Amino acid sequence: MVKIKTNKAVKKRYKLISQKRFIRGRAFKSHLLQKKSSKRKRRLSSSIVVSKRDTKAIRILLSC
Structure with a gap:
């Protein structure tokens, strides 16, 4: 089986x-800031902790 x-x-x-647990940055801070x-x-x-519902999908994509 091939490694992901x-x-x-x-x-x-x-x-x-x-x-x-994972943390991520928030959206909507790249432009139109005026x-x-x-x-x-x-x-x-500020950073935010990822919800438990999304953690499983992130773990699979990171293959950790």
């Missing part, structure tokens, strides 16, 4: 923080 390759797009977007409030932009800069 790591999905490089997923590897760049998610980081493993414990054996069962009309967004400072509070909103500051919140978008």
